[in-house]
Amino acid sequence: MNRRNEKQELLVQKRREDDFSNHLQAEVLNNRLLNEVIKMHQETCWISEIMFEYDKNLLEWMGLVEFTDIIPDYYEKSFQFSVEPDFVERSRSCRTFVNDWSIEMDDFGEILRDSFGRFSNTLSKNYPSAGGLYPILPLVYIFNKNVLKGVDIKGCYLFNSTQFELILLKEYSEQSIEEVKKQINPTDSFLFSNIAIGYAIDLKRAITKYRKRGYRYALIEVGAMCQSFRESISKFNNLGDFCFAGFNDNALTYLSGLNPRLAPVALIQWFGEKNDV
Numbered sequence: 073m074n075r076r077n078e079k080q081e082l083l084v085q086k087r088r089e090d091d092f093s094n095h096l097q098a099e100v101l102n103n104r105l106l107n108e109v110i111k112m113h114q115e116t117c118w119i120s121e122i123m124f125e126y127d128k129n130l131l132e133w134m135g136l137v138e139f140t141d142i143i144p145d146y147y148e149k150s151f152q153f154s155v156e157p158d159f160v161e162r163s164r165s166c167r168t169f170v171n172d173w174s175i176e177m178d179d180f181g182e183i184l185r186d187s188f189g190r191f192s193n194t195l196s197k198n199y200p201s202a203g204g205l206y207p208i209l210p211l212v213y214i215f216n217k218n219v220l221k222g223v224d225i226k227g228c229y230l231f232n233s234t235q236f237e238l239i240l241l242k243e244y245s246e247q248s249i250e251e252v253k254k255q256i257n258p259t260d261s262f263l264f265s266n267i268a269i270g271y272a273i274d275l276k277r278a279i280t281k282y283r284k285r286g287y288r289y290a291l292i293e294v295g296a297m298c299q300s301f302r303e304s305i306s307k308f309n310n311l312g313d314f315c316f317a318g319f320n321d322n323a324l325t326y327l328s329g330l331n332p333r334l335a336p337v338a339l340i341q342w343f344g345e346k347n348d349v
Contacts, residue, residue, distance in 0.1 A: 097276065097277075097280055100280060101276060101279075101280050102279075102283070105279060105283055105284065106275065106276065106279060108284070109275060109278075109279055109284060109287050110275060110333055110334075112287070113273075113275070113287070113336060114322075116321075117320075117321035117322060117336075118318075118319070118320055118321060119320060119322075164302075165312075165313070165314050165315070166312030166313060166314055166346045166347075167264060167314050167342075168346070168347040169264065169265040169312070169342070169343075169344035169345060169346065169347055170344060170345040170346070170347050171266070172218075173219070173266075173344050173345035174218055174219050174220070174221055175219070175220060175221065175267075176221050176222075177220065177221050177222035177223065179308075180220055181236060183301070183304045183305055183308075184210070184212075184231050184236070185236055186198060186300075186304040187210075187297070187300045187301040187303075187304040188210045188231055188233050188297065188300070188301075189233050189236060190233050190234055197233065197300075198300045198304075199293065199296035199297050199299070199300045200293070200296060201289075201293050201296075202282060202286070202289035202292075202293070203281055203282070205277055205278070205281065206233075206293075207273060207274045207275075207277040207278040207286070207290050207293070208271050208272065208273060208274070208290060208293050208294055208297055208338075209230055209271070209272040209273075209274060209330075209335060210230070210231045210233070210269065210270075210271065210297065211228055211229065211230060211231070211241075211269065211270030211271070211272060211328060211337070212228070212229040212230075212231055212238060212267070212268075212269060212270070213227075213228050213229075213252075213267065213268040213269075213270055213328075213340070214226050214227060214228075214229065214244075214266070214267055215244070215249055215252075215263055215266045215267065215268075216266035216267075218266075219266040219267045219344075220267060223238065225240060225243055226243065226244040226245075226249065227240050227241070227242050227243040227244045227329075228240075228241045228242045228244070228270070228327070228328040228329050229241060241328065241329030241330065242327070242328060242329030248327065249263075251327060252324065252327050255319055255320040255323040255324045255327060256316075256319045256320075256324065256340070257319075258320065263342075264314060264316070264342040265342045265343060265344040266344065267343065267344060268340050268341060268342045268343065269298075269301055269340070269341040269343065270328060270337050270339070270340050270341075271294045271297055271298065271337065271338050271339045271340075271341070272325065272328070272330055272335045272336060272337045272338065273287075273290045273291075273294070273335065273336055273338055274334070274335055275287070275290075275333075275334050275335070275336070276334060278290040290338075291338065294338050294339050298313075298315055298339060298341050301313065301341055301343075302341075305343060310345050310346060311343060311344065311345060311346065312343065312344070312345075312346040313341055313342065313343040314341070314342045314343070315339060315340070315341050315342075316339070316340045316341070316342060317338065317339050317340070319337075319340065321336055321337065322336070324337055325337045
């Protein structure tokens, strides 16, 4: 059997396994519980961020607690470490990026592999996942055909962590990019950078085993994934990132080529070359 036929046979076998696993999931998934989790998630969604307003007392409270730690009023004892706080030249989070920056295909492939790829000997990834289920879909948004060398189609992609490939979910025209801008920043309508990572939750997979608790595990995994990505780009001294969840949830998920009810986008991680100006 030549390599091409062997690959086709593996793909056929994978489809059979997927079909069977979907059949089993339909048998064991509690649809009443799924609807409860979906309802709970939808209660956290924004239709438009401009509908969310701060009153005077909330603004005052924010000014008092931002960048502070939570310390209980009463505790038994404390022990002091003989260390000094580290100093950084700038915040770890970067919101301004070089507009005409681009990255080589292989460099980006290494970043995605190190962040979200499976290890060949264990099939695990660089971050933990409850039960090894990995219910979070790692997305790649490309808003400029020059930002990722070798990929000239703008759109939303899924990173295949086994085959190490980008799968186009939805191609973007200039008009659709403008619509994405509106859903990300309704008041200003702009993109932070020309490329970003997205994290979507497969709600069915998340809750089939762990029920409602699976939703909590999924959110924990999103946090672990974005930290894994941050660590992976740290080898490139000029790259920075910025995590953002202030978008219009259902609209952006739909524009990502996904089902807003079953695979909502929970977080976007913008990245690129840091603009130190």
